[in-house]
Amino acid sequence: MVAAPPRFLAKLAAQLWPDDPQAQDAFATALQTPLPSAPAIVWCRDRPEPSPFPVLPPYPWQPAWVDRLPPQVQPGRHDYHAQGYYYCMDVSSVFAGAVLGAIPIPEPVVVDVCAAPGGKAVLAWRYLQPRLLLANEPIGKRLGMLVGNLRRCRVAGVVLCQDSQQLATHLAHTADVVVVDAPCSGQSLLAKGEKNPGCFHPLTIRKNVNRQRRILANAVRLVKPGGYLAYMTCTYSPQENEENCRWLMTQYPGLQPVVVPDLAFAQSHVAEFPCYRCWPQAGMGAGAFTCLWHVRRQGAGANLPWSWLAQVAVARLEAKPWEP
Numbered sequence: 001m002v003a004a005p006p007r008f009l010a011k012l013a014a015q016l017w018p019d020d021p022q023a024q025d026a027f028a029t030a031l032q033t034p035l036p037s038a039p040a041i042v043w044c045r046d047r048p049e050p051s052p053f054p055v056l057p058p059y060p061w062q063p064a065w066v067d068r069l070p071p072q073v074q075p076g077r078h079d080y081h082a083q084g085y086y087y088c089m090d091v092s093s094v095f096a097g098a099v100l101g102a103i104p105i106p107e108p109v110v111v112d113v114c115a116a117p118g119g120k121a122v123l124a125w126r127y128l129q130p131r132l133l134l135a136n137e138p139i140g141k142r143l144g145m146l147v148g149n150l151r152r153c154r155v156a157g158v159v160l161c162q163d164s165q166q167l168a169t170h171l172a173h174t175a176d177v178v179v180v181d182a183p184c185s186g187q188s189l190l191a192k193g194e195k196n197p198g199c200f201h202p203l204t205i206r207k208n209v210n211r212q213r214r215i216l217a218n219a220v221r222l223v224k225p226g227g228y229l230a231y232m233t234c235t236y237s238p239q240e241n242e243e244n245c246r247w248l249m250t251q252y253p254g255l256q257p258v259v260v261p262d263l264a265f266a267q268s269h270v271a272e273f274p275c276y277r278c279w280p281q282a283g284m285g286a287g288a289f290t291c292l293w294h295v296r297r298q299g300a301g302a303n304l305p306w307s308w309l310a311q312v313a314v315a316r317l318e319a320k321p322w323e324p
């Protein structure tokens, strides 16, 4: 038998499903007794034949260059990983990135504001084939893994280490697509069997909400008129997800949330606008929130400030052909 959930987890479950004790139980149980992991790999070069791993049937929304693997498989240990054949992530991260598949702009300029360790940058690279990818990570000690992962997977781009306010100052209206995979309270770590003390505490959530709003307000300034902003987290609290989206749409009335038909099955039940959730009890990974906006704004985009980029670039990664 599973112990009664701790107070703040029980409160969150009741906030999410006020009229559904069964859903509350299923959610709390998935966090107290985690389901097996849900590994996925994002192929960055052609899949070898035969595939080195057993593969699970794809979800309808899953891109053709992603494979879902059985829980016991550890693709990070295979030589192909070191050789950059693929990037490993939880299935729910692939889910969160799936909104990028709804963006119709060819060869966009993409800014990933919170990029380390690089998962969404790899997804943006695969989905959008950007003409320029700016992968930003403001925390210096996280740059090594970002650069290492992008280099390993041969993702071309420029790596930056800037606060989002600096990005807004220098890159205003230059991006076709901006991705904010925000730092959050990380409640989904529990669904992976990891510890994250205090992640349901109201103060933790408040601190994260404030940081997310600041990042979002800066990020929206980067988007060109007609461009797109994607927001995602790996946490469950509505304050960090749907409520932040509502706040942003009040501040910037030109933001139109985009319907992503492939994710319609996962429409958030606590939102009155298009945005998507996967829950830990659904068996599709640890859980995620994702939302995409079309930015309807008058005016033209701005040119990229190449001399500033040259000054502040931490790494410039070129697309190199794969060796045979």
Ligand SMILES: C[S@@+](CC[C@H](N)C(=O)[O-])C[C@H]1O[C@@H](n2cnc3c(N)ncnc32)[C@H](O)[C@@H]1O
Pocket: 113, 114, 115, 116, 117, 118, 119, 120, 121, 137, 138, 139, 142, 163, 164, 181, 182, 183, 184, 211, 215
């Ligand atoms: C959820 S993680 C991003 C994961 C990454 N996008 C991926 O898919 O691999 C959030 C990232 O935001 C960074 N971060 C922390 N504070 C930030 C801030 N004020 N502005 C932008 N990013 C921040 C964290 O260091 C962390 O690397």
